[in-house]
Amino acid sequence: MRTQCIISVVIPFTGNPDFLEQAISSAIQQTFPHFEILLIDNLAKKDAVDCALFWVRKYPEKIRIVSEQKKGAAAARNCGIRESRGEFVAFLDSDDRMKPDRLSTQWELLRDNPEISLVGSWKDSISPDGKTVLEMDVKPQVPKWASILFRDDLRFSEDPLFEPQTSTFFFRKETSLRIGLFDENFDPFWLEDTDFVLRMYQQGQVSILSQSLIEYRTHSTQDELQRIYDFKNIENHGLFFEKLKRTYLDRRKSRVFEKFKKLSSRWLREAGTKIAWFSGGKNISEVLISRALKNDWSDIRNWEYPIRFLLPTSIWPTPFGKLPTKPLTLPPHINREWAENYLAF
Structure with a gap:
């Protein structure tokens, strides 16, 4: 019953x-x-x-x-x-x-x-x-x-x-x-x-x-690394950002516009930090981190990260302090044009 x-x-x-x-x-x-x-x-x-x-x-x-x-x-x-x-x-x-x-x-x-x-x-x-x-x-x-x-x-x-x-x-x-x-x-x-x-x-x-x-x-150490460098995470931040824009972005209000610039800056820097560790990702990373600095000059990390990426890889920033343990491959559609439009508004 x-x-x-x-x-x-x-x-x-x-x-x-x-x-x-x-x-x-x-x-x-x-x-x-x-x-x-x-x-x-x-x-x-x-x-x-x-x-x-x-x-x-x-x-x-x-x-x-x-x-x-x-x-x-x-x-x-x-x-x-x-x-x-x-x-x-x-x-x-x-x-x-x-x-x-x-x-x-x-x-x-x-x-x-x-x-x-x-x-x-x-x-x-x-x-x-x-x-x-x-x-x-x-x-x-x-x-x-x-x-x-x-x-x-x-x-x-x-x-x-x-x-x-x-x-x-x-x-x-x-x-x-x-x-x-x-x-x-x-x-x-x-x-x-x-x-x-x-x-x-x-x-x-x-x-x-x-x-x-x-x-x-x-999660186990290996599972955690896989999650950190999962490219779907980066793409879904883009999807969520678009939904936030549709709901909350009012270009007539400068304070709201500045908040979106600050948020996009943070996520651009985080995405750029991850992508730098992918095979062939350095140029894509540079575009994203450059845009992060343009959107928020006040965040010291937006000045620090480009400098560190000019130095040996042992000095590069890493997401959550975790280095990948195996080669990472970018999806085929990820190129400079994608990097210039990711989190754009």
Whole structure:
């Protein structure tokens, strides 16, 4: 018999059945009784699908598996939201774990506060193998881009835009449908969650519970390097910048225009720093960093970085202090023309 469903827990998965096993196990042990678990098969490996099916057979009244053939975090989460039966939706990434009172705690807050559009929480960071807690009660931060664009905004000063970990997202299904769900142009991933949080913030308050409700699995050193130098991250910053322009850029207001110049400068410098380490990327990097300086003369790093790139590679700046461990190849369409138009306005 199907149980009453108030909350739908959405867990997209692609691989690593051991991590998925832990995620599902943590979800099924919730103290809140009225929930379902939707496992979104996003072109997953067979062993991961077998793991999911095991749990479906074990708890057929609680757990369903749904297939999403379009690869990507946004597409998978959208599938879960559409298929959900609950009034409320909770996300959990397949490599993270939730604490037993996660659903009840977030549900009580959102149920009693209709002005809130999205609830997040603190998190505990755990080791890649999940055996060690590395840091407890990690608080979400206000992203730097939001501090730049909204620093003079009255609402932002009283109600800052925090960006919680995706596995802590808890919201009303109706609100997510109203904003058009996740933007699948960001797929396979990068900034799709940032864009979603911003649009939820436009609907109401993003509230952060001051307690850790999930365990967030950190990445291995190799996975972290791959993520740092993933070119899709650079391209999706461009996509997000275009969306910010359409919503907030008013050329008639000089202060707003200057904020966009400062934001573009920061992201141009960050992109240029990464691209310099790609094969054939030095010339592209020089264009981006030159534009960063032009857009913001006040940032000392925009003067420092061009000088350091004239010196031996041991002196070059590196993203997050991390050097690539294998050769990096630029996508074929990345050339000087692309560099001159990236983050332009």
